[in-house]
Amino acid sequence: PLAMAKGEDLENLVKGRQFLDTHFAAYVNSVEHLVNGDVLNTRSELNNRECYHKFVDTFHDQCMNIAQNSYVLGKLQTFVNICEQSSPAGAEAALTQLVSYCQQNMAYPAYII
DSSP states (O other): EEEEOOOOHHHHHHHHHHHHHHHHHHHHHHHGGGGGSSSSSOOOOOOOOOHHHHHHHHHHHHTOGGGGOOOGGGHHHHHHHHHHHHOHHHHHHHHHHHHHHHHHHHOOOGGGG
């Protein structure tokens, strides 16, 4: 995608990635008090699959269609980290915050689809 994009397409692709980077960082900042550790820059092993699937499904349903933007796939590790570095109550609160965050902030421009 990025290597084959040219002109306006490349500009829109970069803007879309910046949009996602900004919003993932802002969401993580809003839940960092619920998590033990750095969830943006670490790679926890996935053990709590039920939690992870809840996050992915919620993100897909409430925030962005994952199938329409492959760049978001690289961001899903954040959800693994939240599930593995939080208490069950903390992960549930972070999931609730994801819904709120997306409803308030993720009206994304058409260029990132």
